[in-house]
Amino acid sequence: MSEIPSRAEIVVIGGGVIGASVAYHLAHLGRTDVLLVEQGSLSCGTTWHAAGLVGQLRASEAGTRLVQYSTDLYSRLEAETGLGTGYRVCGGLTVARTPERMVALRRTVANAAAYDLGCELLTAEQAHERYPLIRTDDLVGAIWLPDDGRANPADLTQALAKGARRLGVRIAERVRVTGVLTRAGRAAGVRTDHGDVEADIVVNCAGQWARAVGVMAGVNVPLHSAEHFYVVTEPIEGVHRDLPVLRDPDGWTYVKEEVGGLLVGGFEPEAKPWVSPDRIPHPFEFQLLDEDWEHFEVLMESAIHRLPVLAETGIRKFYNGPESFTPDNQFIVGEAPELPGFFVGAGFNSVGIASAGGAGRALAEWVVEGRPTIDLASADIRRFSPLADDDVWLRERVVEVLGLHYAVPWPNREPETGRGQRRSPLESRLVEQGAVLGTRNHWERANVFAPPGQPRRVDYGWDRPAWVDWCAEEQRATRGAVAVFDQTSFSKYLVTGEGAEQALQWLCTNDVAAPVGRTVYTGLLDERGGYQADVTVTRTAPDEFLVVSSAATTVRDLDWMRRHAPRGCAAEIVDVTSRYAVLGVMGPRSADVLGALSDDAFDDTTFPFGTSRAVRLGDVVVRATRITYVGELGWELYVPTELATRVYDDLFRVGADLGVVPAGYYAIEALRLEKGYRAFGRELTADVDPVAAGLLFACKLATDVDFLGRAAVEKARGVVPARRVVSLVVQDPAVTVWGGELVLRDGRPVGQVTSAAWGATAGSAVGLALVGDRGAGGAPRDWVRSGAWEVDVAGERSALAVGLRPPVDPDGLRLRRSRDDTR
Template sequence: MADLPSRARVVIVGGGVIGTSVAYHLTRLGWTDVLLLEQGTLSCGTTWHAAGLVGPLRASESGTRLVQYSAELYASLEAETGLATGYRNVGGVVVARTEDRMVQLRRTAANAVAYDLPCELVSPDRAQELWPPMRVDDLLGALWLPGDGKVNPADLTQSLARGARQRGARIVERVRVTGFPIAGGRVTGVHTDAGDVEAEVVVNCGGQWAKALGDLAGVTVPLHSAEHFYVVTEAVPGTHPDLPIMRDPDGWTYFKEETGGLAVGGFEPEAKPWRSPDDLPYPFEFQLLEEDWEHFSVLMEQALLRIPALEQTGIRKFYNGPESFTPDNQFLLGEAPGLRGYFVGAGFNSVGIASAGGAGRALAEWIVAGEPQDDLVAVDVRRFAPFHGDHGWLRSRVSEVLGLHYAVPWPNRELESGRPQRTSPLHATLAERGASFGARMGWERPNVFAPSLDYTWGKPSWLAACAAEQTACRTDVAVFDQTSFSKYEVSGPGALETLQWVCAADVDVPIGRCVYTPFLNHRGTYEADLTVTRSGADSFLLVSSSATTVRDLDWLARHDVPATDVTESYAVLGVMGPRSRALLSSLSADDWSEEGFPFATSRPATVAGTSLRATRMTYVGEVGWELLVPADAALSVYEAVSAAGATDAGYYAIESLRLEKGYRAFGRELTPDYGPAEAGLVFATALKGDKDFLGRAALEEHRAALAAGGARRRLVSLVVESPDPMLWGGELLLRDGVAAGQVTSAAWGETVGSSVGLAYVRHDGPVTADWLAAGGFEVDVAGERHGVRLSLQPPLR
């Protein structure tokens, strides 16, 4: 029986590479009273059979910085701990068989420039020089990534563990956690088969067991295991220890040198789910599953095509190791909503080794500071709701998600499995009217009224339909089903006081006024972007984005704001356009005039015989109202609005319309890496007054720093001078041929007649209207440069 302490400040559950990294980084930050518990021995679960690839360049800057730190740590860790990690900076080659893949590689190369990472597009012949064992006659080109590396996962885990021990952490193996005591909404420790341990913080780094551990605490950890395959071959001519990693995504395969041979693995298009998360075996140490050559054959056929020498090469070992995947292919990090002190670091989707260093540091910083210190929105555990924890749904989704690792990352790609989950009262009617749907937070939402969603880097077939929807909204009237909006009610004697602290804008307004406001953190950067309507003396209605329900409610609860989620109680119909006033007047006896119903006003109204709340607010930049309708009456109101002449329109049109007006979006322009000063939204805060609010001091510093000059980033609107290119967001921005920023959001703007967007531009001095007007700006669209006009003002005012 293990000898456990009666308490520890932090208990980490799971001794794989993630758990040891969290322990290592906590001790580096000075939290030395750390206990790590492993049910077997270190690295015995998923870590030991990982391929050990470390590729820093990711799709986002925050993701890139995270893995970049991992690589730097792995290269230096041996000098600190005395244990080698096996890290070698060997570089990486990514090859392309198709033009669509080449477009992706060109866009990736531009990302590398934006993130200041070395990267080079090379010819097939040059690719073969870098990676001699492969054939290249069917390739169009390749990408050379000098910063890629490889590491020995088990050695890395042991080195991180030693580093943690050297600063006081205690690691105990062969202790299984069986439950979590909870009191007053906080976790207070762990139950184990060797006794109980009290703790202030518990960190669930249980790998594929993390979901079952979450279930024990009532925490949703949505992941499901799939069988994951690779083989190690006998010696292959041309291989050596410093051979770069090679990826052939069109063949779903990757290759790295392994003791003179090759590790050959991949991500087949349709994965093979393993056992349910609540039915995983124990013990399960350093174990593999049965060989499945039939399922692996799709990968092996592609490997033989790329490396002919494999036809005469034997196989040393077949690895079939289960690995857990999340519903959206991003890992899970952060403090669980509804349970203080319970943190999660799991679901790393085959990028756990590459991510472990940066993720461990990010989670440790979150634990110590009490909130994230970087933009972790894409991996925040709060992006999922309890219904995402359904085992059957996860099983259906994992088959698709694993297969998308090497699929072409099409813009606006919608996952297809496990749908629908949530539908608005209008769903069936809109489907009959030709809507093509996407999904956000489980909600089915009309993207565009067109036969299908085709994926392309250029202009899609549905663009004409979307353009017509935009025109209808700009010149006539359109109706949008925005039921998926998150909606919360805050009421009671302390409602105003608590909201005044959390909201950066002043929400002490007359009843019936609507205020646009951010939630800021202590660093003065964004945690949410929403509207607050004062519906009574002590009551407020908050309307936020679809994807942030759990995140927003958790943020409010952490700051003692008692909120009730009423999202599913109401549908929302956006009636927008210059004829919206006339249309609503024809269906209602209420006063919809400019004088009678000014902008930012919200009040009860009756439309088509239905009592509802109408709010004069717009995200498309036209006169219009958001109608908050009881769910059971939504269809009748929609049918009346439609019969009165409103054109059906979807979220793709909203995206285009909001960008023509320069409206920002949380998660893209507004993130925990940026504040209102950089985003140009100081006017949406109470900084000019004397109201105190969360993040005010930091925001004042940001504004002063911008005013003082020096290097900074500033959000600007962007219009492409030519109507030819299609922008999707993420493109590199240049000034006089030098990297100057990156596009955050982009879409086709029908009114402007070209692609429009928003971008954060970098400059070593003030970003002024004159500096922007001086020009010299271009955008890199898959290697082709097009002139753009930048402005602090939106294209349409």
């Protein structure tokens, strides 16, 4: 195409299935002044060679709902457009070779029940009845997903494109984007090899080229291409159009019917990365990479093992097509924090066909509404640090990520590649003390401390691993004496200026117009009343506030606060995360430890809960804030980074006779769950409001001060929430719960565990869950307090104690205890 318009309201870059879906849904939302540009032909990049599997059940409810919408769309698209999509419901069979995999599949069955999806547990013999070609002598069992299916990627793309065109969207093929235009700090269009196009919105759906397009706009889109392999066989007797999709994750393979033969592919344990996006040759249209039978051998041998007929079947075609993968195996959607008006939908990690309908609609709604309409936190582009924009790091991580597609989804799995980017100044001390390190948003952090003589590693498993006992000792020390936590990875922001209070009063649910030296816990909501963050806010001066948030949300928080602060407000928001180390000194002897280093008083009268001020510890001045996330008397110490080691050593020197121990994030998790403290991203999401979360106490509804989301909270307060966050304790101490398990009331599925850990004080597994029952009218308080509650742990049900108050210290007496009371 040689002619393109000089202006469109919205430009979509990329004519693969994602770009076509975004354009289609924009048009259905009434935004028809849309131009989609594709450097080649529609679907010519990575879409055309996708395997086309459409499996509905995903790891999260939000992901599952996206794919459910996709299947609904694909089933009706032909009637709307007159073009077939190749979508066919054939069912899916997933087999297990090991007991560990079978546990994972039993958990999958429970997840399906939570999402009201069909899923059936099968024996090996029943699996053979569903798929007579497979070998079953080494199988432990299987599951059957009747609603799984497949689609033809190229046909699906053409149907979406036609649906968009019918409503007025213009599609320009063979138009290559060479730059992104900006004006006044916003996206303002694109530069192409056929001329410039001005626009109000630019949507980057360029597939494996999306990172290169992001570079044009100064936007971080962390993805990297990897070679992805499959073969198509000659026709096989017994193979028919309704043959189920077969997945053998222990053998890293998937299989589907293809024109009377079989398409055999997989996700090998160690992937083969391709070139970075800026080095992809051009043109690269309907192209494949060289065959690599040696690399494919591990997959083919496994497939022959499962399907012996393959040993005597010819190969019709070898496909090696590059696809893009992200560092955490979740796709990328959302408005770029670096450039307002620039949106991204990319990095679909081999699930693009299944996700395209739902993700395309979600991104289109975000463009139109100016915010997400559903919880997309796990896919939000703002989850990535600028440190993720590194070719070497991405290449290394992609090798691991692709290989994890079919790995057993162990709880607490930590990535092994791309580690050590961001380190606490205390790391060497932690390692000397036996720390087993994990990572969060590029930070290395102590998860747990191994006792002397024990291997410094976390073993993965479904049952209770050895490190739980190590963690339990850290919990007991925190409850009984004192523990020191390195929490340096906290995100920290300064909000300054004469409009700082005004900005935060609008952004925060709680009243932050506090005196200097006071700390307030608060949520940050969207217009619908859903959580976008939960933070602490400390007034450090009349025109200065310190905001502290989780390690994972730095980019997201800063973007949210800057975008939603009142216009014209004279306030500056600055990231000061690297300026301070943070030491959590927690436990009934914490005041004694601090008092041994300081002339300051740390009693209830002089230093009450919620107080924050400068104190001298030894010869170092730090900010001490009396607050806790573990439910004990304690202080967070904000220490200049270069002085952190000195303070840390002093704490252990004077605390030696008081029982001080180092403790890690696994202990924090267990302790906070015993106290019922909520966490953003798990209990607190965009789909949960303060009423459902049980956090109305942190909303300034008794004042006349307005805040973002107040109207929605006021409305929600007047009705019974559809779902409610509750605390739980597993009655059998031998049962291990990790989170994600199905919760039942009187035998009926009513929700899922959002977070869980083994609690040393409770003497059993503890957690939080989000529950509700449409038949009961949601989650009224009396409904929570009555009934017989259970948790499904890999098919076995165990009794629960469920309540609206935390199981440990529900009145909060421990964190307010005076020094005299703790002796």
